[in-house]
Amino acid sequence: MESTPKKAPRSKFPALLVVALALVALVFVIWRVDSAPSTNDAYASADTIDVVPEVSGRIVELAVTDNQAVKQGDLLFRIDPRPYEANLAKAEASLAALDKQIMLTQRSVDAQQFGADSVNATVEKARAAAKQATDTLRRTEPLLKEGFVSAEDVDRARTAQRAAEADLNAVLLQAQSA
Numbered sequence: 001m002e003s004t005p006k007k008a009p010r011s012k013f014p015a016l017l018v019v020a021l022a023l024v025a026l027v028f029v030i031w032r033v034d035s036a037p038s039t040n041d042a043y044a045s046a047d048t049i050d051v052v053p054e055v056s057g058r059i060v061e062l063a064v065t066d067n068q069a070v071k072q073g074d075l076l077f078r079i080d081p082r083p084y085e086a087n088l089a090k091a092e093a094s095l096a097a098l099d100k101q102i103m104l105t106q107r108s109v110d111a112q113q114f115g116a117d118s119v120n121a122t123v124e125k126a127r128a129a130a131k132q133a134t135d136t137l138r139r140t141e142p143l144l145k146e147g148f149v150s151a152e153d154v155d156r157a158r159t160a161q162r163a164a165e166a167d168l169n170a171v172l173l174q175a176q177s178a
Contacts, residue, residue, distance in 0.1 A: 051076060057083065119175045126168040133157070133164035 061078035064070055137157040143149045 053077075053079065055079060055084070119171075123168075123171050123175050126164070126171040130161070130164040130168040133161035137161045 057079035059077045060080045063075045063077055070076065137154075137160075140149055140154050140157040144151060144154045
């Protein structure tokens with residue numbers, strides 16, 4: 001009979017090591033899944049509100065932490081004020097420029113009103129002078145027939161009346177062009 005060679009006894013240590021590692025991995029996975037449950041169709045009930053600022057901008061400071069209780073009026077965050085401050089300065093500069101323009105326009109209107117008042121006064125003065133010259137001529141002409149005035153006095157009154165009428169017409173033309 002032939003003898004078969006005996007196989008060397010194999011060490012069971014590697015197999016036990018693999019089984020032990022598998023058991024440790026299985027325990028870890030079960031513990032992890034059990035400690036952090038998850039689902040795709042869960043619902044959470046919580047009090048929430050939408051926070052909407054009155055202006056938009058870049059947030060430069062966050063004054064609250066996650067899940068911190070806040071009340072109405074509490075500062076939640078600070079928005080970068082520089083763009084708004086620049087716009088305010090620009091608007092104030094425009095307002096100051098418009099105020100100066102209004103002041104200059106008002107001065108121009110006042111000057112024009114003064115000029116118009118001056119022209120009206122000149123017209124009234126010329127009308128009064130023309131009326132006085134016409135009245136003087138009307139009073140002087142009948143006196144020539146009576147012999148109380150000379151022809152030269154009537155001529156002077158007539159010349160004064162014509163000059164006053166010419167002055168009045170010149171002032172009226174000047175007033176129309178002003």
